Amino acid sequence: MLFIPLQLNAMDLSLTEYKLKAALIYRLIMFVDWPEQAQQTVTGSFGICVLGDDPFGTALDALQQRKARQYAIKIYRYSQSDSITNECQVVFISASKQAFQATILRVLKKFPILTIGETEDFAQQGGMIQFATGEKRINFIINPVSAEAVGLKIASPLLDLSTVIDTGFRTE
Amino acid sequence: MNSGTYLLTKLSLVKKIHLTKLGYRVCLLTLGSCLILPASWATSRDGGGGGDSFLDLPLEDLLSVEVTSVSRKKQPLSEAAAAVFVISQEDIRRSGVTSIPEALRMAPGIQVARINAQTWAITSRGFNGLFANKLLVLIDGRSVYTPTYAGVYWDVQDTLLEDVERIEVIRGPGATLWGANAVNGVINIITRASADTQNGFIKLAAGNEEKAIAGFRYGAELGDQTQGRLYLKYADHDSFVVNNTEIDAGDDWTSAQAGFRLDGQLSAQHSWTLQGDVYQNDENQRVAILWLDPATNPPPYQENNMPSQADASGWNLLGRWSHQSSAESSMSLQLYLDHTERNQIYLTQVYDIVDIDFQHQLKLGTSNELIWGLGMRRIDDEFDNSFAVSINPDHQSNTVYSAFIQDEISLDPDILSLILGSKFEHNDYTGSEVQPSVRALWLPAQGHSTWVAVSRAVRTPSRIEDDGRIVTVIIPPTPTVVSLEGINAFESEELLAYELGYRLQASSNLSWDLAAFYNDYKNLQSYESGEFGNKVQASTHGIELALDWRPIEWWRLQTSYSYINISAQIDADSTDTISVQLQENNVPDQQLSLRSTMDISQRWKLDVWAYYVDELPVTSISALQSSQLVEDYTSLNIRLAWEPVSNLEISLVGQNLLDATHLEFIGESFIPQTLVERSVYGQLRLKF
Numbered sequence: 001m002l003f004i005p006l007q008l009n010a011m012d013l014s015l016t017e018y019k020l021k022a023a024l025i026y027r028l029i030m031f032v033d034w035p036e037q038a039q040q041t042v043t044g045s046f047g048i049c050v051l052g053d054d055p056f057g058t059a060l061d062a063l064q065q066r067k068a069r070q071y072a073i074k075i076y077r078y079s080q081s082d083s084i085t086n087e088c089q090v091v092f093i094s095a096s097k098q099a100f101q102a103t104i105l106r107v108l109k110k111f112p113i114l115t116i117g118e119t120e121d122f123a124q125q126g127g128m129i130q131f132a133t134g135e136k137r138i139n140f141i142i143n144p145v146s147a148e149a150v151g152l153k154i155a156s157p158l159l160d161l162s163t164v165i166d167t168g169f170r171t172e
Numbered sequence: 173m174n175s176g177t178y179l180l181t182k183l184s185l186v187k188k189i190h191l192t193k194l195g196y197r198v199c200l201l202t203l204g205s206c207l208i209l210p211a212s213w214a215t216s217r218d219g220g221g222g223g224d225s226f227l228d229l230p231l232e233d234l235l236s237v238e239v240t241s242v243s244r245k246k247q248p249l250s251e252a253a254a255a256v257f258v259i260s261q262e263d264i265r266r267s268g269v270t271s272i273p274e275a276l277r278m279a280p281g282i283q284v285a286r287i288n289a290q291t292w293a294i295t296s297r298g299f300n301g302l303f304a305n306k307l308l309v310l311i312d313g314r315s316v317y318t319p320t321y322a323g324v325y326w327d328v329q330d331t332l333l334e335d336v337e338r339i340e341v342i343r344g345p346g347a348t349l350w351g352a353n354a355v356n357g358v359i360n361i362i363t364r365a366s367a368d369t370q371n372g373f374i375k376l377a378a379g380n381e382e383k384a385i386a387g388f389r390y391g392a393e394l395g396d397q398t399q400g401r402l403y404l405k406y407a408d409h410d411s412f413v414v415n416n417t418e419i420d421a422g423d424d425w426t427s428a429q430a431g432f433r434l435d436g437q438l439s440a441q442h443s444w445t446l447q448g449d450v451y452q453n454d455e456n457q458r459v460a461i462l463w464l465d466p467a468t469n470p471p472p473y474q475e476n477n478m479p480s481q482a483d484a485s486g487w488n489l490l491g492r493w494s495h496q497s498s499a500e501s502s503m504s505l506q507l508y509l510d511h512t513e514r515n516q517i518y519l520t521q522v523y524d525i526v527d528i529d530f531q532h533q534l535k536l537g538t539s540n541e542l543i544w545g546l547g548m549r550r551i552d553d554e555f556d557n558s559f560a561v562s563i564n565p566d567h568q569s570n571t572v573y574s575a576f577i578q579d580e581i582s583l584d585p586d587i588l589s590l591i592l593g594s595k596f597e598h599n600d601y602t603g604s605e606v607q608p609s610v611r612a613l614w615l616p617a618q619g620h621s622t623w624v625a626v627s628r629a630v631r632t633p634s635r636i637e638d639d640g641r642i643v644t645v646i647i648p649p650t651p652t653v654v655s656l657e658g659i660n661a662f663e664s665e666e667l668l669a670y671e672l673g674y675r676l677q678a679s680s681n682l683s684w685d686l687a688a689f690y691n692d693y694k695n696l697q698s699y700e701s702g703e704f705g706n707k708v709q710a711s712t713h714g715i716e717l718a719l720d721w722r723p724i725e726w727w728r729l730q731t732s733y734s735y736i737n738i739s740a741q742i743d744a745d746s747t748d749t750i751s752v753q754l755q756e757n758n759v760p761d762q763q764l765s766l767r768s769t770m771d772i773s774q775r776w777k778l779d780v781w782a783y784y785v786d787e788l789p790v791t792s793i794s795a796l797q798s799s800q801l802v803e804d805y806t807s808l809n810i811r812l813a814w815e816p817v818s819n820l821e822i823s824l825v826g827q828n829l830l831d832a833t834h835l836e837f838i839g840e841s842f843i844p845q846t847l848v849e850r851s852v853y854g855q856l857r858l859k860f
Contacts, residue, residue, distance in 0.1 A: 019226050022226075022227075027230070077818060079777075
């Protein structure tokens with residue numbers, strides 16, 4: 001990966017934690033490839049869904065002004081995993097669902113959906129991308145095996161920026 | 173409780189992320205395509221609302237942003253060494269409550285009783301009454317108890333409920349960090365940061381008892397480093413009914429309130445907040461007995477069942493500045509002004525309070541975390557007396573100086589901590605007061621935490637106990653005026669509390685929280701032949717249990733149970749004939765609350781809340797004299813909500829459904845015995 005900083009402007013900007021995470025979601029989806037038939041929903045949009053209590057407030061809604069590749073982004077919110085079928089390309093699983101995380105990940109692995117979460121054991125349990133807050137910065141923990149299991153391909157530049165773990169889905 | 177709720181000790185948390193370098197033009201080679209950011213990024217950063225420019229930041233930059241917290245102590249709930257229960261915004265919304273006092277019923281160890289449409293008796297761990305005085309209540313760090321009787325006027329403690337982030341209910345002495353009057357508990361109402369309440373919100377509700385409720389809020393970004401909101405709220409409450417009759421209790425009331433909040437970040441280390449509210453309540457009150465001056469009135473020198481108009485109004489302004497000088501040290505300075513007026517037929521009271529508070533938190537070495545602080549509060553009051561109730565002198569200025577220090581010593585990192593602290597106060601009634609506390613916290617294994625605490629707390633005298641006069645009866649023919657008078661020698665009430673608690677995260681979907689206490693009280697308020705005295709001793713003990721269980725993904729059950737036993741005695745030289753029976757019987761022996769919240773489908777939610785309150789044999793002097801007890805009751809509340817489209821919620825709420833009317837508490841003689849009525853309302857909430 002070539003990284004050429006051409007111009008540096010020191011600026012002060014304040015971002016709340018979830019605006020940062022919304023921006024991260026917007027950026028990282030550009031490094032993931034969906035199988036052809038699952039790149040868009042039936043309505044021709046790209047669905048980013050929140051399952052459980054939404055911690056983003058209005059931060060995620062700002063993505064609806066943008067596109068993912070050529071598809072308009074739409075944000076949906078769900079309170080139950082069984083309601084999610086084909087409107088979502090990405091599902092952010094809220095910490096409020098932590099007690100049922102394992103079950104939810106099993107339900108969602110039937111679909112080519114990119115799962116994102118922020119609980120401590122998310123990637124360990126088979127979640128694909130986990131936001132981890134280190135001493136000072138947010139970074140990714142990625143489980144590429146579980147992504148590949150549903151037909152998603154995560155590009156190596158993104159893997160290079162993250163911690164990669166290897167558990168995939170163990171069949172029980 | 174198992175999703176990492178955070179407890180804040182004293183100040184609200186501000187977690188901001190500071191980005192210091194922007195404006196890269198970057199070329200990222202990925203899968204053969206090159207993402208070049210617009211060079212105009214530097215100029216597209218607009219001052220008007222910020223918009224979505226944060227989405228233009230490249231991935232590398234986002235990952236190098238430093239996350240800094242400008243905050244006071246922030247600990248996961250499971251690690252707090254006290255009996256804490258957090259009522260979240262979701263709990264408030266889904267319980268269907270329309271006021272803060274009603275929301276407090278969800279917490280164990282808190283006794284809430286509605287005396288009439290506009291008055292509540294609320295306490296923690298015993299000693300309830302209209303003038304309950306052992307609870308400290310704070311709204312965003314501003315103390316709201318009235319120095320008139322050291323209690324709270326609940327009808328004016330309000331805000332837009334959707335803006336409440338959470339209510340922390342801490343039972344037991346919170347003396348060390350909060351000061352005098354936090355004897356049996358602290359209730360910390362924390363509102364949401366402006367960044368979390370952006371854009372518009374409207375709510376409208378109408379019903380039989382809640383005749384009308386309207387709320388409006390709008391939040392916006394004001395530049396890149398500041399967010400703000402403002403809100404308006406109006407409520408019209410219907411009257412209830414007088415006990416044993418069909419007569420209207422004449423206690424209907426309206427309240428109107430408006431306020432604002434601004435939060436800003438000057439840099440990664442500095443943040444500030446400014447907020448204020450203004451309110452006006454108009455209340456109808458029926459006074460059961462108003463005693464009149466025999467010098468100018470004919471016998472029997474009283475008015476009965478008099479309808480009267482009361483009003484209460486006020487405004488407040490609070491500012492806070494926080495500075496995180498390093499990973500080891502942070503400090504904050506808070507200043508607030510609080511003006512309240514209350515005009516009732518038997519007394520008018522005006523208060524002006526100025527409070528300054530400074531706190532410094534620092535890590536000393538690897539195992540000591542120290543917090544210390546200084547504070548000063550100046551209270552100016554003014555009363556307009558009546559014959560029935562008077563305070564002399566009718567205006568006065570009191571100043572309270574306080575300092576506190578607390579050290580959390582990590583004896584075995586992440587396993588055993590010892591917390592030692594004390595608060596020192598000087599007030600104009602009793603001089604110096606010292607309130608030390610020792611706590612230990614032990615985390616024996618993953619998911620288990622135990623704590624023990626021994627603390628001393630005091631409840632300092634109020635204006636009425638020191639300088640008041642309340643006429644209790646006038647006996648013809650002389651006539652003899654019998655009254656209850658304050659004495660300058662009134663002492664502080666004292667508590668020595670021994671507490672113990674245990675929290676268990678039994679599995680990923682079940683958690684328990686158990687607290688037990690033994691409290692030893694000295695110098696409690698007594699009535700000594702027409703004067704206030706301090707000749708009651710008491711000891712109480714009890715347990716509180718809270719359970720949180722999610723049997724399946726879309727169903728959550730929360731239970732809380734409280735048990736208390738109170739035993740009181742008067743001193744050998746006391747002439748009090750009432751207090752023992754009163755203090756042993758004004759809280760229920762047991763309380764149980766069960767809440768079920770179900771997300772029955774993507775669009776429908778059904779919430780059911782049932783709570784049981786044991787009987788109250790004696791709730792006030794007037795209840796004792798009329799031998800009237802308050803029977804035990806069960807309240808059933810149901811809420812059904814429908815979200816037809818994502819920003820709109822329509823709900824129907826039924827409260828106290830099991831009985832058309834029921835009695836919860838009998839107040840003092842001047843309030844008629846009033847029954848709480850069954851209530852139903854429909855509500856619309858819209859975000860835009």
